[in-house]
Amino acid sequence: MTTQSTVAGAPLSATELGRLDAWWRAANYLAVGQIYLMDNPLLRTPLEPQHIKPRLLGHWGTTPGLTFVYAHLNRVISARDLDLINIMGPGHGGPAAVAAAYLDGTYSELYPRVTPDEHGLERLFTQFSFPGGIPSHVAPETPGSIHEGGELGYALSHAYGAAFDNPDLTVAAIVGDGEAESGPLAASWHSTKFVDPRRDGAVLPILHLNGYKIASPTVLARIPSDELDSLLRGVGHTPYVVSGSDPEEMHQAFAATLDHCLDEIKQIQDEARAVGAGSTAPRRPWPMIVLRSPKGWTGPDELDGQRVEGFWRSHQVPIGGVRDDDGHRQVLESWMRSYRPEELFDDHGAPVAEIAGLYPRGERRMSANPHTNGGLLLRDLHLPDFRDHAVPVDGPGTGAVEATDTLGGYLREVVRRNDDNFRMFAPDENNSNRLQDVLEVTGRTWNAETEPYDEGLAVDGRLMEILSEHTCQGWLEGYLLTGRHGLFSCYEAFTHIVDSMFNQHAKWLKTTRELDWRQAIASLNYLLTSHVWHQDHNGFSHQDPGFIDHVVNKKADVVRVYLPPDANTLLTVVDGCLRSKEQVNVIVAGKQPALQYLTMDQAVEHAAKGIDRWDWASNDDGREPDVVLACAGDVPTLETVAAAALLREHLPELRVRVVNVVDLMRLQAEEAHPHGLSSADFDALFTTDRPVLFAYHGYPWLIHRLTYARTNHDNFHVRGYVEEGTTTTPFDMTVLNRLDRFDLAIDVIDHVPGLGEEAAAVREMLTDKLAEHRAYVQTHGEDMPEIRDWRWETR
Known part of the structure; x- marks a missing residue:
């Protein structure tokens, strides 16, 4: 596979190239070891059946591409003192993230049993996809992760959510070519129209085309290069391609390309931030990288006469039956020895100084960046007194008030008081759901073209509206997971669109509660309105209250469901939800005129009970x-x-x-x-x-x-x-x-x-x-x- 690159140059010295390649080989070695070994982690002796796990689980095919990118991101973080996090869209490449965190030193800091020596390596390998161990995906247990990736499609929306209101943060988002076929990912490309280079951070998408899914080719890897280029430019990017398989050439090409993209990002931000208040710099396309490398790169070329590297057979476990088949075991051993582990780990099994010197230090390590443990950065909201927005109630069962309209006044003040820490998300339904008062203090976030007659659009708006429930949820999750607060309002029937995303987030919260090093983040708050009983104009298609049923399937520690009967109760419930942490709160409230029952004092008492x-x-x-x-x-x-x-x-x-x-x-x-x-x-x-x-x-x-x-x-x-x-x-x-x-x-x-x-x-x-x-x-x-x-x- 001939090396090709849009950006020319070979910026790495021989020393830098050798160090970078050594780190990559070490990470790949650790990844293979996690999939296969439970003993003899440094191959001090020839592999025997008892060294091999009885059940071989994990994904190899995407892993070498992930470790390749990680190595290069480490280089630029150190060289530029970048505040940068990495989202691995192909989250099933979990061995890559665990290997990187181990080489960073973060893994041993958080899990002291996994020491940086031979015994620690044995534990690192054995625990992977093993009973009582860790999952095979980039899970909450993985340092540096805000994105599980077990379900594909959300890498970009999570990345942009992390970048919003984080002006100094760069988010590298690796998009797998299988993931790129999903609907949520397709919509999230349009996040470029919602990012403000003045007050937001930057997202650098890296579309990793290795050609295959589990058993078939991927779409974007099989379309003509000019067609792919047009597609990516059409969603607001300037794509830079790095393609090949020769490690030395690919390291130089990717380093040159990454440097070019980071320079371009800085130029876009500097130009936008130099523009005075009240003016807007023209929107420019953001750079991105298209990385083409073989699936299962650096793995065995073939097995039993069948193609492996560069083919779908490398997707999960490329070599099966290793315990029982001497020939297969020899292939595995040859593969692992090809990384030359004796050069990578010292006599005690610790990474050699050449490797340890590559990764950044302290909180600059991607596996230790505070943005990936958002509770460390979480600030309480400065909330108004919800009682100031109370509806007068002369007697129970009187009046005719739109509950969510009343709530809109309260949320307006929440937005006003928290202009860098709180955002609202809605799939084009904010006004329909009677929350239009927030537009008195903010606009709808918008960085695409405008017309003179447009209303309520602003590059720095706090209201995020895109007609994609998936993207709204993904943005909000990324925002919450990096230490901020938000509210997602949606038509009740169509909240089902994010059923699976809710699943993943609830599971994330359940798991993080069991990790003492993960700090509590703000709760995920849903406001479901335009509900089943007042969809008389839209009809049957809009009538479905079943999201609640889905929610209560999750762990009791995580989920809460509230059904306030009137406006005053809604106010106190929402205030409590915005103050909560580590929960998913579902609030169902009507937007049509309805009777009121409780004074504010009564509502506070009733909600508390x-x-x-x-x-x-x-x-x-x-x-x-x-x-x-x-x-x-x-x-x-x-x-x-x-x-x-x-x-x-x-x-x-x-x-x-x-x-x-x-x-x-x-x-x-x-x-x-x-x-x-x-x-x-x-x-x-x-x-x-x-x-x-x-x-x-x-x-x-x-x-x-x-x-x-x-x-x-x-x-x-x-x-x-x-x-x-x-x-x-x-x-x-x-x-x-x-x-x-x-x-x-x-x-x-x-x-x-x-x-x-x-x-x-x-x-x-x-x-x-x-x-x-x-x-x-x-x-x-x-x-x-x-x-x-x-x-x-x-x-």
């Missing part, structure tokens, strides 16, 4: 009720309170208790979740033997799942969304799913024994009301006045 009996809506007067009406969510709360009013009017002797749930996790037992209620407290609210009619925002079976072990679970009857929806009126949505006040009241009559003939007459009246509703909406296209204008005070 997470669940409580509403005395004003109940008539059990502290006695054992005949029935409990429970609710979680703004629309279910309205229908439950209205059902309680109907029952009090038509069956005044019936003792009804109304219980509202803000913190969904309170329904779990205290043994199952940190927020769970004790059995005694749960039974005091829900009784041990009375029927409970529960109106829930989402899919009803989740409530059964959360309460299945409770004493009175057999008497729980849950109403929620059951996949019945269309373009219809708000109230008709509740009727379609039997969550409406009339059906709830009918359920009470059906489940409370001994109510007699009077109740039968009431039931018939309620059934007639449902028929009247259906006829009315089909004739008039809107809900009946008694529904639209209902207030608690008018009962």
